[in-house]
Amino acid sequence: xxxxxxxxxxxxxxxxxxxxxxxxxxxxxxxxxxxxxxxxxxxxxxxxxxxxxxxxxxxxxxxxxxxxxxxxxxxxxxxxxxxxxxxxxxxxxxxxxxxxxxxxxxxxxxxxxxxxxxxxxxxxxxxxxxxxxxxxxxxxxxxxxxxxxxxxxxxxxxxxxxxxxxxxxxxxxxxxxxxxxxxxxxxxxxxxxxxxxxxxxxxxxxxxxxxxxxxxxxxxxxxxxxxxxxxxxxxxxxxxxxxxxxxxxxxxxxxxxxxxxxxxxxxxxxxxxxxxxxxxxxxxxxxxxxxxxxxxxxxxxxxxxxxxxxxxxxxxxxxxxxxxxxxxxxxxxxxxxxxxxxxxxxxxxxxxxxxxxxxxxxxxxxxxxxxxxxxxxxxxxxxxxxxxxxxxxxxxxxxxxxxxxxxxxxxxxxxxxxxxxxxxxxxxxxxxxxxxxxxxxxxxxxxxxxxxxxxxx
Ligand code: SF4
Numbered sequence: 400x401x402x403x404x405x406x407x408x409x410x411x412x413x414x415x416x417x418x419x420x421x422x423x424x425x426x427x428x429x430x431x432x433x434x435x436x437x438x439x440x441x442x443x444x445x446x447x448x449x450x451x452x453x454x455x456x457x458x459x460x461x462x463x464x465x466x467x468x469x470x471x472x473x474x475x476x477x478x479x480x481x482x483x484x485x486x487x488x489x490x491x492x493x494x495x496x497x498x499x500x501x502x503x504x505x506x507x508x509x510x511x512x513x514x515x516x517x518x519x520x521x522x523x524x525x526x527x528x529x530x531x532x533x534x535x536x537x538x539x540x541x542x543x544x545x546x547x548x549x550x551x552x553x554x555x556x557x558x559x560x561x562x563x564x565x566x567x568x569x570x571x572x573x574x575x576x577x578x579x580x581x582x583x584x585x586x587x588x589x590x591x592x593x594x595x596x597x598x599x600x601x602x603x604x605x606x607x608x609x610x611x612x613x614x615x616x617x618x619x620x621x622x623x624x625x626x627x628x629x630x631x632x633x634x635x636x637x638x639x640x641x642x643x644x645x646x647x648x649x650x651x652x653x654x655x656x657x658x659x660x661x662x663x664x665x666x667x668x669x670x671x672x673x674x675x676x677x678x679x680x681x682x683x684x685x686x687x688x689x690x691x692x693x694x695x696x697x698x699x700x701x702x703x704x705x706x707x708x709x710x711x712x713x714x715x716x717x718x719x720x721x722x723x724x725x726x727x728x729x730x731x732x733x734x735x736x737x738x739x740x741x742x743x744x745x746x747x748x749x750x751x752x753x754x755x756x757x758x759x760x761x762x763x764x765x766x767x768x769x770x771x772x773x774x775x776x777x778x779x780x781x782x783x784x785x786x787x788x789x790x791x792x793x794x795x796x797x798x799x800x801x802x803x804x805x806x807x808x809x810x811x812x813x814x815x816x817x818x819x820x821x822x823x824x825x826x827x828x829x830x831x832x833x834x835x836x837x838x839x840x841x842x843x844x845x846x847x848x849x850x851x852x853x854x855x856x
Contacts, residue, residue: 402573403729404602407595407610407721410728411617412555412685414480415488416677417789419688420528420734420843421458421465424551426483429474431557432532436545437504439534443544444506448537450475453518456527457736458551460520460844464637464787466492466680468515471530475510476501480555485681492636492680520844526550526558527736527842553734553742554687570598577726577767577823584763591763592718614714617684621673621696622703624683628672635678637788644794645672662705666805667798669697674794687724687733690740690789691747693797695720698751698804708758716758720750723770726823731831735782736843738834744793744800745777745830749823751804756811764816771823772807773800778826779833781841783848792849 414423429452436444452471454462462468469491473483476499491499495512522529528551533543548560558564572587572594574580584594599610628645635641645668652664673693677683686695695717702708702716724733727746732738752769761769777800785791811819840847 400575402570402575403725404567404570405725405728406603407599407718408613408617409556410554410685410687410721410724411717412480413617413620413682414555414685414689415470415483415485415680416683416689416692417680418465418690419555419685420551420553420736421462421467422470422680422689423480423555423685424528424549424557425458425467425471425530426474426478426480427555427557428530428532428547428549428551429471430477430479431474431549431559432545432547433475433477433501433503435547436534439545441505444503446536447503447506447508447534447544449535450501450508450510450514451533451535452515453531454515455518455522455524455529455531456520457843458528458530459517460846461784461787462517464784464845465789468512469495471515472499472510472512475514488680524548524550526552527839528552528734553732553737554728555685555689568602568604571601572598575729580722580726581763581767590715591722591757591766592715595718595722611714614717618699618713618717620682621684621686621699624673624676624681624692625669625696625700626672627681628674628676629668631675631679635675635790636680637786637790639786639788639790641678641790641794643675645669645675662701662805663802665705666697666701666801669700670694670797670801671794673697674797678788678790678794687728687746687750688735688743690735690793691743691797691800693794694744694747694751694801694804695754697797697801698754702755702758712758712760716754719757719766720754723750723753723823727774727827727830730824730827732834738830739837739841740780740782740796741774741777741830742834743782744796745774745780748777748800748804748807749774751801752807752811755805755808759808759812761812765811767823768811768814768816768819769804769808771819771821771826772810773804774823774826774830775821776803776807778829781837781848782843783841783850784843784845785850785853787845787850791853
């Protein structure tokens, strides 16, 4: 298997919620398509009459609830996930059928939600989350001027049919598994965050200052999402009518007795805050996905405010968390549509456990065991969002699983490495096997589990 050549910023991406597969990926696809269309020859563009987007798989099954139509539309209208304002998305949601112009270099087309078609849930494309975008002429029988097939493969990543990934640098310390990663660390006498940083620089060509400035930006946006969610009140968008709870949980944690005012109450409030911001379609950081975006920011806020860990340790913890996310993505999946919720919330919890272990000064064995323990106790977790909205069970799941990450760290840090029986590679392999065997009903299609047993919308 090739070495991991992912970037930290592939994993931690800034963009609008509520689902990296359903919003950030499709928005990127729309944005990429419009750039490709603009590069067509003028004589081809002169024949352009419309744009058609077809959504397949879970993009079709739950795309309405996740806002996939407005996300892809925003991309086609020239917004990228990093630059798109939540207000623009809120406006698209408020007036979906209002025509909005897109300029293809002299040719102007009007787009609205009617350009996006929710097609087959069961299909023959090679990836569940598929979208096909076509630039059409006025003649319905004519071949499209441009057609691209995109796969939204989780965590906001997209692949384009027939296109190779652009070449990247070669990692300085190649590894594909946790076992190999530990070998590289021992051979080169490196700390885990240092190795991840060295590989990041080799793969992306960025220098250390640039990479660490990017890490600081990610941590800042994560913390801003915690603050925004704690300040917000009211009901989340969508037909469920789910009330925000983060602020109340924090207030109750503060006024309760010393015994009850635990770290757990604060951790839950922080995780709720970001998960609610995600559900509102506001800006979050994929960690590793939108649905699981509350876990690492909650852990980071706890590390800063309750554990008084220095900022440099938190930075290093984030790099260790990235290593766990890389391994899960490389050897299994981080997409709920492929592996169920174990691949999103489970991996996020494993990343947060590793982050805490690293930042607390433990070496790679404890960091691995913390991650493994967290992931192991999410195995089999299905993805069954009620009504297709990333609200129930997703928001509470962020809170429960940041607590699980903390518990996993306590277990791992209190254990001798020699007595730990399950490796992270084994837990990741088990997650992949379980995900493959999981019925499609439980993989972000809202056709099974809570999604059918809870009739709220
Ligand atoms: S159930 Fe889990 S995987 Fe599915 S949308 Fe919610 S957070 Fe994501």
